Amino acid sequence: MTTTTLIPPSKRKLWLAAIKPPMYSVAIIPITVGTAAAFSETKLFDLKIFLTFLLSAILIIAWLNISNDVFDSETGIDKNKAHSIVNLTGNKSLMFWLANLFLALGILGIFLIAWWQQDLTVLGIIFLCCALGYSYQGPPFRxxxxxLGEIICFFTFGPMAISAAYYSQTQQFSLSSLIPGTIIGISTSIILFCSHFHQVEDDMAAGKRSPIVRLGTKLGSQVLTGSTILIFVLTLVFALLGTISLWSLLIFLSFPVAYQLVNHVRQYHDQPEKVSNSKFIAVNLHFLSGILLALGLILPRLL
Structure with missing residues (x-):
């Protein structure tokens, strides 16, 4: 009989897990798709505004990620989470103020856009997005x-963020932009949904009634399958109706990643150590499908 010695992850890997580089796609994709939708309908594109919005969105996501770790540290739900940025630094107060600094810088970028355009609309939308983001984990709401996290995630990173990006380019709203907004909202919510499968015990111990705690892992895997299929069904229906370009069907090139995700969770939904990477597969799906959708929106104009 042999004994296996478990080697703890290196500090570098823990820091990478804490910083969550792949998760910043939830900032990049809505701004990119919203801007692509604006270009598709109006031929308008302002690179300065696009890059400013993109950087601001990344900073706001940094605030959200760090502050969520801070708020989770107060409930004890992250006591077994080695890559919590609060657990790594041992300084909750420092992380709280660092998060607020990122938020202030992100809002400053959005304020610059409002100042350039002499229009506060985008700033108002992003303030509302930040308020919803705070309500996800922040006291006293939590x-x-x-x-309710997935619902908040859907609206914040879907229709609202894409409408804000669209407005930042055109200074007008478009009902048709709600279609890519809905698609991106679903794929973003899927990332959060997948993050619950491997932490059911910790969630229950902390009193967190996540969707997977409520549904169970097996039914949760079925809901994931339905939600993932819905991304492609909606794109197909709206493309065939002529509401969005047929080029949007390029999103189907991400179907192999979607299949990998639902098949992986279906097999390992009740095995935390194996299903824990499903959220990263979901990030891959979100990023690839989002880029393909954006490409499908702008190609008709470019061609």
Whole structure:
């Protein structure tokens, strides 16, 4: 009989997990798709505004990620999470103020866009997005603990963020931009949904009623399958109706990643150590499908 010695992850790997580089796609994709939708309909594109919005969105996501770790540290739900940035630094107060600095810088970028355009609309939308983002984990709301995180995620990173990006280019709204907004909202919510499968015990111990705690892992895997299929069904229906370009069907090139995700979770939904990487497969799906959708929106104009 042999004994296996478990080697703890290196500090570098823990820091990478804490910083969550792949998760910043949830900032990049909505701004990119919203800007592509604006270009598709109006031929308008302002590179300065696009890059400013993109950087601001990344900074706001940094605030959201760090502050969520800070708020989770107060409930004890992250006590077994080695890559919590609070656990790594041992300084909750420092992380709280660092998060607020990122938020202030992100909002400053959005304020610059509002100042350039002499229009506060985009700033108002992003303020609302930030308020919803805070309500997810921040006291006294902690709506994520009631299982409402996916709904907040859908609206914040879907229709609202894409409408804001669209408006930042055109200074007008478009009902048709809600279609890519809905698609991106679903794929973003899937990332959060997948993050619950491997931490059911910790969530239950902390009183967090995540969707997977409520549904169970098996039914949760079935909901994931339905939600993932919905991304492609909606794109196909709206493309055939002529509401969005047929080029949007390029999104189907991401179907192999979608299949990998649902098949992986279907097999390992009740095995935390194996299903834990499903959120990264979901990030891959979100990023690839989002880029393909954006490409499908702008190609008709470019061609």
């Amino acid at each position: 709506l994520g603990y009631q299982g």
